[in-house]
Each structure stands twice: as C-alpha cells, then as structure tokens.
Amino acid sequence: MSPTLVDIARETHTSVSTVSRVLSGGAMANRISKETRQRVQEAAQRLGYRPNLLARSLRTRRTYTVALIVSDIANPFFAQLGSLIERSLARHGYSLMLCNSAEDVEKEADYLRLVAAKGIDGLIVVPLARTRKQILQAVPEKMPLVVLDRPIEGIPSVASDQDQMSHILSDALDQAGVKKIALLCGPQHIITHRRRCEVLASRFEVLARHEGPAQKATGREAFDQKFAPVIDKVQAVVCTNNFLAQGVVDLMSDIDNPPVVGVFDEITMFDLLRIPIVCSMQDIPALAEGCVTQILKLLERTSEPVQPILLDARVVTNRAFQRLLAKSNNAASVAK
Amino acid sequence: MSPTLVDIARETHTSVSTVSRVLSGGAMANRISKETRQRVQEAAQRLGYRPNLLARSLRTRRTYTVALIVSDIANPFFAQLGSLIERSLARHGYSLMLCNSAEDVEKEADYLRLVAAKGIDGLIVVPLARTRKQILQAVPEKMPLVVLDRPIEGIPSVASDQDQMSHILSDALDQAGVKKIALLCGPQHIITHRRRCEVLASRFEVLARHEGPAQKATGREAFDQKFAPVIDKVQAVVCTNNFLAQGVVDLMSDIDNPPVVGVFDEITMFDLLRIPIVCSMQDIPALAEGCVTQILKLLERTSEPVQPILLDARVVTNRAFQRLLAKSNNAASVAK
DNA sequence: TCCCCCTATGCATTCGATTTCACTACCGAT
DNA sequence: ATCGGTAGTGAAATCGAATGCATAGGGGGA
Numbered sequence: 001m002s003p004t005l006v007d008i009a010r011e012t013h014t015s016v017s018t019v020s021r022v023l024s025g026g027a028m029a030n031r032i033s034k035e036t037r038q039r040v041q042e043a044a045q046r047l048g049y050r051p052n053l054l055a056r057s058l059r060t061r062r063t064y065t066v067a068l069i070v071s072d073i074a075n076p077f078f079a080q081l082g083s084l085i086e087r088s089l090a091r092h093g094y095s096l097m098l099c100n101s102a103e104d105v106e107k108e109a110d111y112l113r114l115v116a117a118k119g120i121d122g123l124i125v126v127p128l129a130r131t132r133k134q135i136l137q138a139v140p141e142k143m144p145l146v147v148l149d150r151p152i153e154g155i156p157s158v159a160s161d162q163d164q165m166s167h168i169l170s171d172a173l174d175q176a177g178v179k180k181i182a183l184l185c186g187p188q189h190i191i192t193h194r195r196r197c198e199v200l201a202s203r204f205e206v207l208a209r210h211e212g213p214a215q216k217a218t219g220r221e222a223f224d225q226k227f228a229p230v231i232d233k234v235q236a237v238v239c240t241n242n243f244l245a246q247g248v249v250d251l252m253s254d255i256d257n258p259p260v261v262g263v264f265d266e267i268t269m270f271d272l273l274r275i276p277i278v279c280s281m282q283d284i285p286a287l288a289e290g291c292v293t294q295i296l297k298l299l300e301r302t303s304e305p306v307q308p309i310l311l312d313a314r315v316v317t318n319r320a321f322q323r324l325l326a327k328s329n330n331a332a333s334v335a336k
Numbered sequence: 337m338s339p340t341l342v343d344i345a346r347e348t349h350t351s352v353s354t355v356s357r358v359l360s361g362g363a364m365a366n367r368i369s370k371e372t373r374q375r376v377q378e379a380a381q382r383l384g385y386r387p388n389l390l391a392r393s394l395r396t397r398r399t400y401t402v403a404l405i406v407s408d409i410a411n412p413f414f415a416q417l418g419s420l421i422e423r424s425l426a427r428h429g430y431s432l433m434l435c436n437s438a439e440d441v442e443k444e445a446d447y448l449r450l451v452a453a454k455g456i457d458g459l460i461v462v463p464l465a466r467t468r469k470q471i472l473q474a475v476p477e478k479m480p481l482v483v484l485d486r487p488i489e490g491i492p493s494v495a496s497d498q499d500q501m502s503h504i505l506s507d508a509l510d511q512a513g514v515k516k517i518a519l520l521c522g523p524q525h526i527i528t529h530r531r532r533c534e535v536l537a538s539r540f541e542v543l544a545r546h547e548g549p550a551q552k553a554t555g556r557e558a559f560d561q562k563f564a565p566v567i568d569k570v571q572a573v574v575c576t577n578n579f580l581a582q583g584v585v586d587l588m589s590d591i592d593n594p595p596v597v598g599v600f601d602e603i604t605m606f607d608l609l610r611i612p613i614v615c616s617m618q619d620i621p622a623l624a625e626g627c628v629t630q631i632l633k634l635l636e637r638t639s640e641p642v643q644p645i646l647l648d649a650r651v652v653t654n655r656a657f658q659r660l661l662a663k664s665n666n667a668a669s670v671a672k
Numbered sequence: 673t674c675c676c677c678c679t680a681t682g683c684a685t686t687c688g689a690t691t692t693c694a695c696t697a698c699c700g701a702t
Numbered sequence: 703a704t705c706g707g708t709a710g711t712g713a714a715a716t717c718g719a720a721t722g723c724a725t726a727g728g729g730g731g732a
Contacts, residue, residue, distance in 0.1 A: 002476060004688055015712045020690060028691090033710060053453045054394045055688035058717050063390075073422075073434075079415040086409075086436050090443075095450060098409075098434040100422050107426075114431060117389045140338060246605065253608045268604040269582065272589045340718055351682045356720060364721090369680060391718035394687050 003047040011043045012036075019044075024051065057119055066094050066122045066295055067115040068148075069108060073100040077242065077265050077284070078126065081148070084288035085124065092296060094121070101128055103213075112138035122295045124148055130189065144298035148291055150191050156298065156306040158290035160282040162192055165313040166199035169238070169262050169280040172315045173204070176260055176276070177328050178235040180205045182227045184248060186214035186240045196240045196264060207234050214240075219247015231255065238262040249275060260321065276321035282313050339383040347379045348372075355380075360387060393455055402430050402458045402631055403451040404484075405444060409436040413578065413601050413620070414462065417484070420624035421460065428632060430457070437464055439549075448474035458631045460484055466525065480634035484627055486527050492634065492642040494626035496618040498528055501649040502535035505574070505598050505616040508651045509540070512596055512612070513664055514571040516541045518563045520584060522550035522576045532576045532600060543570050550576075555583015567591065574598040585611060596657065612657035618649050 005016045005023075012019070014036060021028040022040040029037065043049075057063045066089055070078040086096040097120060101108035108128045112135065115123060122144035129135050132154045139145065151157040173181075181204045186193035188211060200206075207230045210222035219239065227237060227248065236259050237252070239245035245263040252258050252275055260276045270277045290309040297306050317325075341352045341359075348355070350372060357364040358376040365373065379385075393399045402425055406414040422432040433456060437444035444464045448471065451459060458480035465471050468490045475481065487493040509517075517540045522529035524547060536542075543566045546558035555575065563573060563584070572595050573588070575581035581599040588594050588611055596612045606613045626645040633642050653661075 005690095006688080016689080017691080017712060017714095018710085020688095021711090024690080031710070036710080050449065050453050052394070052455070052688050053450075054390050054399075054455045055717090056690075058388070058390045058394055058688085058719095059690045061717080072419075074412070074416050074419045076410070076412060076415070079412070080410050083408075083410045083436055083438070087438070096435075098436075099432075100419055100434075102419070102423070113386065114389075117386050119388065119390045249605070249608065269585070269606075269609070272585065273605070273608055274610075341720095342718080352719080353683080353721075354681060356718095357681090360720080367680070372680080388718050391687090392720075394689090395718080395720045397687080 002052075003049050004052070007047060008040060008043050008049060011047065012039045014040065023049070024056070061119070063119050063121055064094050065097055065118075065120045066124060066299075067097040067099060067111075067120045068124045069099045069101050069111050069115075069126065071101055071103050071126045071128060073098070075243070076268070077282075080284050081288055084285055085291055088288060088292040092292065094299075101126075103128060105129060109138050116140055116143060122146075122299050124291050124295055126150060127152055130191075144295060146291055146294045146298070148287065151308060156294050156308065158287055158294055158309045159192075159311070160287070160313050161310045162195040163199060165264060165280045165282070166196050167203075168313065168315050169264070169278065170200065170203040172278045172317065173236050173238075173260065173262055176235070176278075176321070176325055178204065178260060180207050180234045181236045181238050181262075182206070182208040182222075182230060182234045182259075183210075184219060184222050184227075184237065184239040184244050185209065185211045186218075186244060187211070190214075192264075193240045200238050204236075204238075215243050216247040216250070219244045219249075220251055221247075223248050223251040231259065232257075234259050236260040236262050240264055242267050245277075249273065249277075260324070266316070271318045273318065274320050276324045277318045278321050279316045280313050281316050283311050286311050338388075339385050340388070343383060344376060344379050344385060347383065348375045350376065359385070360392070397455070399455050399457055400430050401433055401454075401456045402460060402635075403433040403435060403447075403456045404460045405435045405437050405447050405451075405462065407437055407439050407462045407464060409434070411579065412604070413618075416620050417624055420621055421627055424624055424628040428628065430635075437462075439464060441465060445474050452476055452479060458482075458635050460627050460631055462486060463488055466527075480631060482627055482630045482634070484623065487644060492630050492644065494623055494630055494645045495528075495647070496623070496649050497646045498531040499535060501600060501616045501618070502532050503539075504649065504651050505600070505614065506536065506539040508614045508653065509572050509574075509596065509598055512571070512614075512657070512661055514540065514596060514598075516543050516570045517572045517574050517598075518542070518544040518558075518566060518570045518595075519546075520555060520558050520563075520573065520575040520580050521545065521547045522554075522580060523547070526550075528600075529576045536574050540572075540574075551579050552583040552586070555580045555585075556587055557583075559584050559587040567595065568593075570595050572596040572598050576600055578603050581613075585609065585613075596660070602652070607654045609654065610656050612660045613654045614657050615652045616649050617652050619647050622647050 005019045008019045009016045019040050022032050022037050023044055068085055072078055082098050089096050099111045105128045116139050124146045126149045127147050132152055147155050147157045149159050151159050183200055183206045185197045188194045208226045210226045212218035237248055242265040245267055258275045262278050264280050266279055266281055294306055341355045344355045345352045355376050358368050358373050359380055404421055408414055418434050425432050435447045441464045452475050460482045462485045463483050468488055483491050483493045485495050487495050519542045521533045524530045544562045546562045548554035573584055578601040581603055594611045598614050600616050602615055602617055630642055
C-alpha cells in the first residue's frame with residue numbers, strides 16, 4: 001500500500017497532525033519548526049508519499065475538479081472546446097472530468113447525478129434537458145453550474161449569439177445574390193437549431209425544408225427526398241450544423257453548377273472543395289475561456305450575479321465561394 | 337446539505353449500519369427484514385438520499401472509474417476512440433475519466449499521478465512516455481494498466497499492427513504503379529510513426545523526406561521546403577498520420593497532375609477531393625472494445641497473464657484513386 | 673427445559689486526511 | 703513572582719459510508 005500520514009508520523013516520531021500541516025496546510029506549514037518540517041518532508045520523499053485525494057476531499061469538501069458534459073464528444077467542435085477548457089482550467093488549478101451524454105437525456109441525467117455524487121466542485125453542461133428544473137432535479141441546488149452553447153433561462157450561460165450568427169451568414173449569402181434556399185435543420189427542440197432556422201426562414205424564400213438528427217445521414221436523406229427536385233431553383237442550401245452539411249456536400253459534389261452551401265461551424269477541409277461554401281464560425285477559444293471565467297466566479301463564490309456571456313461569430317468562406325463572389329461583382333460592374 | 341445515512345437512521349429509528357445495508361449492500365440487503373427495508377427505502381426516497389461516493393470509495397477502495405489518457409483529444413481518431421470506450425465501459429458498470437495529455441510528457445505524468453491519487457481503479461493510456469519504468473514511476477506498481485495505440489514492452493496493450501497497416505498501404509500503392517515517394521513522418525520517438533516510416537522506406541524509393549510534429553503545419557512546411565522540387569518525380573506522397581496529410585493536401589490541390597496521397601487513418605471528406613487518396617484505416621471500434629476487455633480482465637484480477645492485442649487495418653480509397661486505378665488497369669489490358 | 677442456531681439489528685472501528693482544541697514551554701512585561 | 707502571549711506540537715473529533723463482531727429474540731431439536 002501507499003504510505004499514509006500515519007506511516008510518516010511513526011517514521012519521524014511526530015504526530016499525524018504535524019505531518020499533515022507540513023505536507024498540505026499551506027499557511028499552517030509555517031507554524032511548524034524548520035527542523036521538524038525538513039524531517040517530515042524528507043521522510044515523505046523517501047517513502048514516496050502521495051496524499052489520498054478521496055480522503056482529503058471527503059474532509060475538505062473540495063475536489064478541485066470540474067465536470068464538462070458535452071452532447072457529442074466525437075464532434076470536433078466539442079472536442080476542441082473540451083480540450084481548450086481543460087487547458088484553461090488546469091492553469092487555474094482545477095482538473096477536468098469530461099463526460100459524453102451522446103445526445104441521450106437519460107445518460108445526461110445519469111452523469112449529472114454521478115458527478116454530483118462524486119463531489120465535483122462545479123459543472124459545465126451542453127444541456128439536452130431544456131429547463132432549469134430538469135437539471136436541478138439531478139444536481140444539488142447550489143452546485144456551481146454553467147450551461148454552454150445552449151442557454152437556459154435562469155442559469156449562467158456562455159454561448160454564441162445565434163441571431164448574429166444567422167444574420168452574418170445571411171448577409172454573406174445576400175452578397176452572393178442568393179434569394180431562394182433549401183433549408184436543412186437539426187432537431188427543433190435544440191434551441192440553437194431552432195433559432196438558426198427561424199432567422200434564415202425570415203430572410204430568404206425557402207423552397208424546400210428538411211429536419212432530422214444532426215448527423216451526416218440526415219443530410220443525405222434530405223438531399224434525396226426533398227432537395228434534389230428543386231436543386232436548380234435554389235441558389236443556396238443552408239444547414240444548421242456541420243455534420244448535416246457534410247451529408248449534403250457528399251451528394252452535391254457531382255452537380256454541374258452547384259448552389260452555395262451555407263453552414264454553421266466549420267466543415268473540415270472545406271477550402272479544397274469545389275462547392276462554394278460559407279461558414280458562420282463560432283469563436284471556440286472565446287467560448288472556452290468564457291466558460292472557465294464563469295465557473296471560476298461561481299466557485300470563488302463572489303456571489304455577485306453572473307451575467308450570461310454572448311459571443312459574436314464571424315463568416316469564413318472557401319475559395320470556390322470567393323471566386324463566385326468575384327464573378328458576380330464583375331458582372332455587376334460590367335452591367336454598370 | 338444532502339442527507340446522509342445518519343439522517344435516514346434517525347428518521348427511521350434504526351441504525352446507520354442497517355440503513356447502509358439496505359441502500360447499498362447488495363447481498364446484505366436480504367438479511368434485513370422486509371418492513372425495515374421498506375421503511376428505510378421510503379425514507380431515503382423522501383429525503384432524496386444520494387450516497388457520497390467519496391466516502392464510499394475511501395472505505396471500499398473501489399471507485400468504479402477508469403481513466404483514459406489520450407495524447408490529443410482534438411484528433412478525431414482519439415475523440416472517436418474515447419467516445420466508444422466510454423460507451424463500452426458504461427455497459428460494464430464503470431465510468432470514464434477522460435484526460436488529455438496534449439502530447440506533453442509533463443502533463444502526462446501529472447495526470448498519471450492525479451488519477452492514481454484519486455483512486456481510480458484502472459488506467460488506459462496512449463503513452464508519451466516510452467518505457468514501463470517511466471510510467472510506473474508515477475503510478476502504483478499493481479495499478480491495472482493498458483496501453484493503447486503505442487505498445488510498450490511489459491505492459492498489456494491494444495494496438496493496430498503497424499507492419500500490416502504499412503504493408504497493405506504499400507500494396508495499394510504498388511497496384512497504382514507507385515515506385516518513388518515523398519515521405520512525411522511524424523516524430524520518430526513515437527513508435528507508430530517510426531515503424532510506419534521504416535516499412536515505407538523499405539518498400540519504395542524515397543526521393544524526399546521530412547519530419548516534424550504531427551500537425552497540419554508540418555505538412556505545409558514539408559511541401560514548401562522539400563517536396564515541391566520533386567513533386568513531379570514521385571508518384572506518391574505518404575504521410576504517417578491524418579493531420580500531416582491535411583497539410584500537404586491543402587497545398588497540392590492546385591497541382592495539375594497530382595501524385596497519390598497515402599495516409600494512415602482517415603482524412604475527413606476525402607472522397608470529395610480530386611487528389612487520389614488511399615488510407616490505411618484502423619478498426620476504431622475494435623480498438624475500443626479491445627481496451628475495455630483488457631482493462632476489465634485486469635480489474636477482475638483473474639490473474640492469468642493478459643496477452644497483447646494486435647488488430648488488422650484495412651485500406652480505403654477515394655473516388656479519384658479508384659478512377660486512377662481503373663485507368664492504369666485499362667492501360668495494362670490494352671498493352672496485353 | 674436447555675442448548676444451539678438463525679434472523680435481524682446495533683455498536684464500534686476503519687478508510688486517510690483535515691482541523692479544532694488543548695497543552696507545554698518559554699519569553700518578556702508588569 | 704505572576705500573567706499574558708506565542709510558538710510548536712499532539713490528541714481526538716470529523717467527513718460519510720462499509721463492515722466485522724456482538725447481541726437479542728425466536729424457533730427447533732434433544
């Protein structure tokens with residue numbers, strides 16, 4: 001077994017309290033005489049002492065661990081977010097427990113209960129549950145809690161401004177002369193997807209519309225069932241997330257004069273595709289940093305109310321899109 | 337505060353032991369009379385009792401948690417692996433703590449110590465450290481431990497057979513008539529990268545070679561500095577991982593008659609690119625399942641020695657590559 | 673009737689750390 | 703000489719649950 005305070009106390013002819021004060025009690029360590037302190041440290045070193053964090057946390061009621069529950073860790077968007085949050089938390093002395101709810105409400109609830117029972121200090125969630133109440137059912141009332149990406153009434157949150165995202169994307173499409181679109185939406189019970197759809201529908205004429213889980217398969221399905229017939233009547237296909245877009249892009253690559261694809265978040269390697277693509281990209285590092293500052297505020301209990309953080313996105317286009325834009329600008333200036 | 341056994345005992349006029357036996361002691365629960373049991377359960381329900389897992393684990397020395405330390409969670413390969421391992425472990429009653437060493441040996445060591453101190457039951461690592469000794473320095477001798485993706489002498493492991501991967505990739509390139517290649521290698525101290533390079537070098541004539549961290553930037557760098565001059569003399573560029581390949585592919589998309597790209601692991605959306613690509617793809621679900629069976633064997637302590645698991649990969653090609661192959665086959669049959 | 677065993681339960685200890693309280697010296701000030 | 707203060711240390715309680723041991727009561731066999 002790994003040595004404990006008792007072993008070191010015996011070894012150094014001191015008491016457990018003294019050893020504890022030397023090895024962990026930051027300020028308390030000063031109240032111990034220099035010699036004793038050194039004897040204890042030397043013994044700890046020699047025996048290879050490692051504090052048992054379970055015992056410590058049980059006593060102190062702090063684990064210095066924050067849990068992050070994401071809806072899909074295989075999505076690069078969340079993977080990146082997770083990796084950045086981890087890095088940032090580490091700098092502040094916290095470690096991260098990363099959990100995957102896999103878009104399953106049951107699993108989310110299980111994880112909420114589990115991490116609470118494990119005594120984690122704080123919680124960052126990309127929520128599937130839709131109300132404050134549903135979440136607080138599984139987690140103690142006063143648990144420091146931040147929701148990420150999908151704001152919920154009454155809980156401190158960090159997210160991109162969905163309206164801004166949608167409008168800058170629409171603006172870019174406008175510039176490319178888009179009037180009519182096909183709209184591919186993720187599940188409407190997820191706030192981000194719903195809001196994106198609403199704005200897009202308000203700014204363009206929607207000739208075809210399909211809805212389904214935010215996966216590649218849904219994209220293919222949409223194309224086959226609804227988009228193919230109107231594909232030469234629309235100037236753009238807009239998708240409310242990257243996975244959906246990948247599905248349609250797959251099937252559109254053979255079309256001669258393909259419409260623009262508008263999408264939220266990044267499509268990997270999109271710059272190499274011949275289809276014109278415009279992305280409304282969230283600021284992932286800012287989201288990560290935002291979460292961490294929020295949760296730290298709650299953890300330090302400075303009790304001033306924590307304001308929701310809303311971040312702006314920016315538009316990124318691929319080369320094919322830029323060529324298209326140049327062409328239509330030329331046409332316009334020639335017409336003049 | 338959340339209620340404890342004491343609260344329930346007081347409430348039901350029983351003792352802590354009784355309550356404990358009812359609420360957790362699986363087999364022990366039978367030795368409690370039916371009425372008492374129901375009274376206790378009802379009270380636990382009513383008070384919203386949740387066991388304190390810190391306390392429980394301290395006593396029982398089990399956390400039913402396995403840690404997975406990956407070298408880069410932002411890499412889709414590891415993200416997928418993580419997500420599958422989590423799912424599989426959950427089915428066996430274990431939960432996963434997912435950690436990111438970010439290719440930083442210091443951080444890996446920190447995490448090894450941390451998870452050991454937190455009392456996790458078992459550990460799956462994609463190791464940066466290169467020897468058994470280095471790892472056992474941070475982790476107790478008898479900690480159940482499995483290394484993933486990068487085998488280490490003397491530790492139970494799960495990995496793809498690097499030689500097989502390299503050879504089937506080479507075979508596919510052979511078929512496409514490749515003789516001379518440019519070789520882009522990840523860090524040679526990582527066993528997988530080194531072995532892949534060795535095999536490739538033994539099977540083809542290497543006209544240019546570049547080495548660097550397994551990131552997109554290294555790919556660009558390689559192209560600019562070493563590959564561009566010989567790009568029309570080689571029939572293939574081979575990269576030892578997907579990130580590297582993305583970098584070169586980025587820059588090669590403008591070339592008129594691009595060489596084939598050979599790569600280990602998948603390139604996202606590769607089917608849409610006009611560059612012929614052939615991937616040697618690892619069986620990710622099998623890797624995940626392998627890890628879990630290994631670690632479970634160790635956790636159940638059935639003490640029979642655990643044999644390393646070596647998995648086969650398979651070759652996947654994109655449309656551009658298939659067209660190329662068809663063309664060269666035609667040429668061959670015409671020649672006949 | 674006595675003894676034994678079994679069922680149902682409680683008491684007390686344990687896990688490994690933190691922390692409160694108390695105690696001993698020793699010092700300087702009154 | 704007495705008092706107060708402080709530096710250095712230890713004993714014991716505590717966190718919440720699990721568990722070995724003890725015990726009380728009831729039933730059955732000799």
